[in-house]
Amino acid sequence: MMHLGLFLLGTGSHVAGWRYPGAIDRFTDIEAVRKTCQLAxxxxxxxxxxxDNLHADVTTHPSYAARFEPMTMLANVAAVTSHIGLGATMSTTYSDPFTVARMFASLDFISGGRAAWNAVTTASPAASANFGTTHPAHSSRYERAEEFIDVVTGLWDCWEKDALVADRKSGIYIDEAKLHPLKHKGKFFDVEGPLNIPRSPQGRPVITQAGGSAPGRKLAARTADVVFSVVQDIDEARSAYTTVKQEVAEFGRSPDDVTFLPGVMPVVGRTDREAFEILSELQGYVGEKDALGLLSDRLGTDMSAYDLDGPVPDLQQADTYHSFSSVMLAKAKRENMTLRDLYNLVASARGHWVLCGSAETVATTLIEWFETRAADGFNIMPPYLYGGLTSFIEGVVPRLQEHGVFRSDYAGTTLRENLGLHEG
Amino acid sequence: MMHLGLFLLGTGSHVAGWRYPGAIDRFTDIEAVRKTCQLAxxxxxxxxxxxDNLHADVTTHPSYAARFEPMTMLANVAAVTSHIGLGATMSTTYSDPFTVARMFASLDFISGGRAAWNAVTTASPAASANFGTTHPAHSSRYERAEEFIDVVTGLWDCWEKDALVADRKSGIYIDEAKLHPLKHKGKFFDVEGPLNIPRSPQGRPVITQAGGSAPGRKLAARTADVVFSVVQDIDEARSAYTTVKQEVAEFGRSPDDVTFLPGVMPVVGRTDREAFEILSELQGYVGEKDALGLLSDRLGTDMSAYDLDGPVPDLQQADTYHSFSSVMLAKAKRENMTLRDLYNLVASARGHWVLCGSAETVATTLIEWFETRAADGFNIMPPYLYGGLTSFIEGVVPRLQEHGVFRSDYAGTTLRENLGLHEG
Structure with missing residues (x-):
């Protein structure tokens, strides 16, 4: 069964999506967020x-700089939804594991077993200035992330399922034999435990990850339930799919234990032509300065001095920055892009795959990817809201359902059940 | 106008409240929490x-060791309430100011201006073991808290009210002239800012505090909007009230800028006699071991070796621990209590005032306190839920309303408005 996530990014994944006629234009409007989640x-x-990000990123995606904190937002959305999973980023570099473990266990209780933690190491160095520190090197961030995740899962395991007895008659509230401290002592963390919240409905909330570097993929292969990926075409996706599943197996896990979901920004029209017109209208809203800011951010290099209509320069690439940069630069080389072509691509979906066409075209393409093992499903990034989402739900989802690759209703009550994952 | 808060503490303030027939018996049941908040x-x-606390405090108040994380819980409650304020503790010792500022601004948006931050330094040393550190000394905690709160309010002020313009025509999303970095450099924190969320509906969410020590009172006098207090009788309350208002004035603030709310556990019966029977039944559910554990925690001294029916010993008191200890020990001395008397008091309300009687008795007493400047209102601590709350709401609240000291409906939409505080 194909799996679909809705990737919420400001008012839409397209950097200028908020300018689209009728689109929602701020990401601090809880009614708009709720309605979006209910549509999904x-x-x-x-x-x-x-x-998530941990600084006001005004230059690269403005609606993303003025936004809800994820845990409070999703805890609120939990009250107006009943089946959809609720995944949020919390940083392993700028948080501590006791707080992270606790918040996701709490969200898991609040939502009846629908919480997912996206463990990221925080790529952007700008975050560090808000936390009074310098941004740790890539390798150090990943070393810390490995230990961080072990502490979090360890804390989730401190309470056995039936440790809270609340036996009115005997007066025993907690069966202390079933409550275990963690007593973790490591390089980055000493955490005694146990958590001050019992084992949550999923046992362990789902863990998602998106790291594309070698240490990132290793971390995901060992600890993730869902892997998000940045790819630009089906061959790249198949290759990444195979790699991820192999790496998972190398850690003694079943390849089915990890769900591989590339990100995709679908632009759906009544015809292929109309879809391209929508995308073209969206691109028309992008200022050159904004686009270059975003491009510089995604490539990790200041691009403002380059000629927009010249070729994409051969950049000295930090392979430890976003995996976006390598994927995009490879595509630019393959397709002889100018810098303007590249920024148009980046403005759309920040380096993710843009799939433009009629509902039939989009559905057929996604099915091909799914059936030829390029993906277990997709992280859907609507360019703007609500139209960029409703056109997908009304046009593409029914075609996926008719084809028998996507559910017509939720089979389970927890996110783990709906993802087809083993018990947490 | 009198102000009332509902102090949610596990399944009720009485340590054995969960054993009361029909009471809710776990604090990870979101439906029960929502219903409680809707009643309030x-x-x-x-x-x-x-x-809040930051460790599983199994020995002193068991239902409190198995509980929601406050921000996620209140963000969810926001979806099923419309006017009531939503206050949560976050620690200035075990959190960082960027995250705290952001979470409360987010909750303030989510709730339409109903967020309040209870800034605490975390009294219990046990928390430190979950954060890989040693518990800082009292003076150091308060020094950090002073700076922490300044950073948080500074971050709340980074965005001017109309900095987010989202002008579709010009493509300007943020008016950067109205967005100011904080550039704080201090002893404990370096925080660049701005926050990645605009100015929230209240501007500054309400700040509450409960510190009873001299540095705690000083911090509250300078920075708090609401002060919670631990008192055992009206004279103590009047004296504390006068002190707080004086200290506020010494910082150049109006005494009306701070709302003084003692905690009280009301036990309401149809008659005074029935109320005492309810309390007596509750006390009957307390195990001796649990009570001594709680007493040791509140006094900051291991009491297990003392004779329960002997006098309350003259304890070497750390004046920097809970203000509970000094208030309770003073009462014990005044009233010649045995240790058993004292633990009965502590088991009820953890050292807070217990007010037992008919609705008439309770209302009359609260009105007397309010009208003679012993309190601006009360932080109500129901012994168990829901009955311990509904008996208050059905019996006492209408009498307060008839007397004209309590609202019949909300006058404002934000918590600041309902508390009668100046704009944040």
Missing amino acids: EAGKFDFIFMG | EAGKFDFIFMG
Whole structure:
């Protein structure tokens, strides 16, 4: 069964999506967020996933600089949804494991077993200035992330399922034999435990990850339930799919234990032509300065001095930055892009795959990817809201359902069940 | 106008409240929490306030060791309430200011201006073991808290009210002239800012505090909007009230800028006699071991070796621990209590004032306190739920309303408005 996530990124994944006529234009409007999530639930999506950053990123994606904190937002959305999973980013570099473990266990209780933690190491160095520190090197961030995740899962395991007895007659509230401290002592963390919240409905909330570097993929292969990926075409996706599943197996896990979901920004029209017109209208809203800012951010290099209509330069690439940069630069080389072509691509979906066409075209393409093992499903990134989402739900989802690759209703009550994952 | 908060503490403030027939017996049941908060809103309470601790405190108040994380819980409650304020504790010792500022601004948006931050330094040393550190000394905690709160309010002020313009025509999303970095450099924190969320509906969410020590009172006098207090009788309350208002004035603030709310556990019966029977039944559910554990915690001294029926010993008191200890020990001395008397008191309300009687008795007493400047209102601590709350709302609240000291409906939409505080 194909799995679908809704990737919530500001008012839409397209950097200028908020300028589209009728689109929602701010990401601090809880009614708009709730309605978006309810649409995704009506479309039987597996989950909503909310990315995060830890500084006001005014230059690269403005609506993303003025946004909800993810845990409070999703805890609120939990009250107006019943089946859709609720995934949020919390940083392993700028948080501590006791707090992270506790918040996701709490969200898991609040939502009846629908919480997912997207463990990221925080790529952007700008975050560090808000936390009074310098941004740790890539390798150090990943070393810390490995230990961080072990502490979090360890804390989730401190309470056995039936440790809370609340036996009115005997007066025993907690069966202390079933409550275990963690007593973790490591390089980065000393954490005694146990958590001050019992084992949550999923046992362990779902863990998602998106790291594309070698240490990132290793971390995901060992610890993730869902892997988000950045790819630009089906061959790249198949290759990444195979690699991820192999790496998972190398850790003694079943390849089915990990769900591989590339990100995709679908632009759906009544015809292929109309879809391209929508995308073209969206691109028309992008200022050159904004686009270059975003491009510089995604490539990790200041691009403002380059000629927009010249070729994409051969950049000295830091392979430890976003996996976006390598994927995009490879595509630019393959397709002889100018810098303007590249920024148009980046403005759309920040380096993710853009799939433009009629509902039939989009559905057929996604089915081909799914059936030829390029993906277990997709992280859907609507360019703007609500239209960029409703056109997908009304046009594409029914075609996926008719083809028998996507659910017509939720089979389980927890996110783990709906993702087809083993018990947490 | 009198102000009322509902102090949510596990399944009730009485340590054995969960054993009361029909009471809710776990604090990870979101439906029960929502219903409780909706009851308080129907009773026109100003706010719900959720205390917090950062370790599984199994020995002193068991239902409190198995509980929601406050921010996720209140963000969810926001979806099923419309007027009641939502206050939560976050620690200035075990959190960082960027995250705290952001979470409360987010909750403030989510709730339409109903968020309140209870800034605490975390009294219990046990928390430190979950954060890989040693518990800082009292003076150091308060020094950090002073700076922490300044950073948080500074971050709340980074965005001017109309900095987010989202002008579709010009493509300007943020008016950067109205967005100011914080550039704080201090002893404990370096924080660049701005926050990645605009100015929230209240501007600054309400700040509450409960510190009873001299540095705690100083911090509250300078920075708090609401002060919670531990008192055992009206004379103590009047004296504390006068002190707090004086200290506030010494910082150049108006005494009306701070709302003084003692905690009280009301036990309401149809008659005074029935109320005492309810309390007596509750006390009958307390195990001796649990009570001594709680007593040791509140006094900061291991009491297990003392004779329960002997006098309360003259304890070497750390004046920097809970203000509970000094208040309770003073009462014990005044009233010649045995240790058993004292633990009965502590088991009820953890050292807070217990007010037992008919609705008439309870209302009359609260009105006397309010009208003679012993309190601006009360932080109500129901011994168990829901009955311990509904008896108050059905019996006491209408009498307060008839007397004209308590609202019949909410006058404002934000918590600041309902508390009668100046704009944040």
